[in-house]
Amino acid sequence: MSRATQRTAPRPQPAKSDDWPPSWQVLEHGIRVGRYTDPEFLRLEFEKLWPRVWQIAARLDEIPKPNDFTTYEIGDTSVFLVRVDEETVKAYHNFCPHRGTALAEGAGTFPHGNIICPFHGWRWDTQGNNHYVLSREEFKGGKLCPEDVRLREVKCEVYAGFVFINFDPQCMPFDEFIAPIRWLLDDLNLKEMRHYWWKSIQVPANWKVAQEAFFEGYHVPATHPQLEEDAARFIYGERIEGEFTEYNHLNVAYETFPHGHGRFYAGKPSNYQGNVKRFVKGGKDPVDAMADRLQLLVDGMDAQVLQEDVDLLRTLKGKPIPEGSSLGAEYVRLLYEDAAAKGRPMPKLTPEILNMWGGELFIFPNVMVLPQAGNAMIYRVRPHPTDPNRSTFEIFSTRTLPAGVEPSRAVVEHVTDPEDPNQVYLIPRQDLGNLKRITKGLHSWGMRQIWLAEYTEQIIMGMHRELDRYLRD
Ligand code: FES
Ligand SMILES: [Fe+2]
Incomplete structure (x- = not known):
């Protein structure tokens, strides 16, 4: 496409x-x-x-290492997400197929990748396969098959540092x-x-x-x-x-x-872009004016603008703006130069x-x-x-x-x-x-x-x- x-968004139906x-x-x-x-x-x-x-169940940062898990709640249902390996995340409905106990709470790490139900000790690997049922012969006439006791998967896609899930097996493709x-x-x-x-x-x-x-x-x-x-x-x-x-x-x-x-x-x-002078009052230096405004976002949000970025901007004070450039463009150039020097994406x-x-x-x-x-x-x-x-x-x-x-x-x-x-x-x-x-x-x-x-x-x-x-x- x-x-x-x-x-262009479609017209309402x-x-x-x-x-x-x-x-x-x-x-x-x-x-x-x-x-x-x-x-x-x-x-x-x-x-x-x-x-x-499709909904965002987690940031990948919540489960950075293999066997790390986190939970996601929407309404009264709960899902747990587990990092299987560097590339793979799995999402499972958060219940034990025996008698329903939630298998995960909050966030943590499954030791050695063993998911163990705290009620009677049934056990799974992070791929959802069951490896242990105590007195297995007592269930279903001794004919319990792997599918009966597998963890129930939820559709899951890792993209842009997010873990997206969808409960509907027939859903619109994520792409x-x-x-x-x-x-x-x-x-x-x-x-x-x-x-x-x-x-x-x-x-x-x-x-x-x-x-x-x-x-x-x-x-x-x-x-x-x-x-x-x-x-x-x-x-x-x-x-x-x-x-x-x-x-x-x-x-x-x-x-x-x-x-x-x-x-x-x-x-x-904007009134600001390329026209800093409009915002400069009382003879204030344009760099100070721009930095003071960005500082409001640092102080007011801590992260929409980072303090280190405003500090970098202030280093432009007193320096001439090259012909054809602007304060904003110089600020961006400085940010990218600094990031390149630090190997920061x-x-x-x-x-x-x-x-x-x-x-x-x-x-x-x-x-x-x-x-x-x-x-x-x-x-x-x-x-x-x-x-x-x-x-x-x-x-x-x-x-x-x-x-x-x-x-x-x-x-x-x-x-x-x-x-x-x-x-x-x-x-x-x-x-x-x-x-x-x-x-x-x-x-x-x-x-x-x-x-x-x-x-x-x-x-x-x-x-x-x-x-x-x-x-x-
Ligand atoms: S409820 Fe999970 S093992 Fe019994
Ligand atoms: Fe707002």
């Missing part, structure tokens, strides 16, 4: 049945709120979406599912990104509400006023009449792809990939990648098994490492208080801080639908249309 044809509740409708310009608040809708998602969609965004994931070099930190946060919102808080740049001036001071001053300040036209989000391009994926990126030169150096820095790639149904220079934040949101108003929000911070530096195994940190500045950095804390109020508003008796901006909020619409293709099938 050519890139041009991959880039008309409803197949008439019994679809009005409160679950995707409208032409908005979304009915039952899709977020109705426990029946959540149940339908568990019946028709999650058992059939077809990922094709529309494969060129981006490949060129962003996601597969070389290693664990930096990983946090899991319980949030008071439907899983879709939680992820849609990150599907556009439209919220930035109001939610993150420190990142767009002039715009925030207009929104919250004295000057609220008239029009303000300097919003950074007006420079952001949005795109939806087949299979529900989407992205936003630097579509046009970087994203492909193309305009399309550079435009993704500071943008976002959405992998349907529930993962967002926010890439930068050799590092990326990855968000994953999972629904609560029964409560439509709660979800688990995870942040995986990843980066490439210099040659010879051994990556550490990814271990999740559970956030106990999402409002604690020591546990959650400012920027995600601001985003997640809105969720309680959104949930409250969506439950208001007066609330029927949300409105969506046609261009800027198209990833939300694209996600819901794809969701309907699963739910209404």
Whole structure:
């Protein structure tokens, strides 16, 4: 499929049945709120979406060595993933075929590759073959065959440093599912990104509400006023009449792809790109102005921009910008030179990939990648098994490492208080801080639908249309 044809999302399909509740409708310009608040809708998602969609069960960094395992929960089902060897990962339904005991909990390593049930000691290898049943002759008249006691496999694909799984043996081939965004994931070099930190946060919102808080740049001036001071001053300040036209989000391009994926990126030169002087106030040095702004992302996220990158940028201070170049271009040149000297893998150096820095790639149904220079934040949101108003929000911070530096195994940190500045950095804390109020508003008796901006909020619409293709099938 050519890139041009991959880039156009299909038109929404008309409803197949008439019994679809009005409160679950995707409208032409908005979304009915039952899709977020109705426990029946959540149940339908568990019946028709999650058992059939490709989903990211883990980063490969969670199981770096042979015999390492980790578990993945979605709804009330559990899967464990085990690294068989350098190349192979297997996923199994997490139960013992004898009487159902979960064979794995959390993460760890199966000693010598032996998977042993703690209840009666049945044993398997990492390929899922059973090697031991105590008093085997007592079962099935002594005729227990290997297939009766094999571990039950789940379809599994390793790609871009992720372990994708699909519970449906008849599912869409993985290559077809990922094709529309494969060129981006490949060129962003996601597969070389290693664990930096990983946090899991319980949030008071439907899983879709939680992820849609990150599907556009439209919220930035109001939610993150420190990142767009002039715009925030207009929104919250004295000057609220008239029009303000300097919003950074007006420079952001949005795109939806087949299979529900989407992205936003630097579509046009921003107020900042190639025009640093506009941001330079009070005679500030342009390098300081740019570095101070990036520092807000370091301090506010720790990983969307790395401290070492800002430190490198500051070394440009006082140096002349060569004819035909720009401060931004010099910064990129320096980053790549530094990475090459350290043997550190970087994203492909193309305009399309550079435009993704500071943008976002959405992998349907529930993962967002926010890439930068050799590092990326990855968000994953999972629904609560029964409560439509709660979800688990995870942040995986990843980066490439210099040659010879051994990556550490990814271990999740559970956030106990999402409002604690020591546990959650400012920027995600601001985003997640809105969720309680959104949930409250969506439950208001007066609330029927949300409105969506046609261009800027198209990833939300694209996600819901794809969701309907699963739910209404
Ligand atoms: S339940 Fe696993 S060996 Fe009995
Ligand atoms: Fe945000």
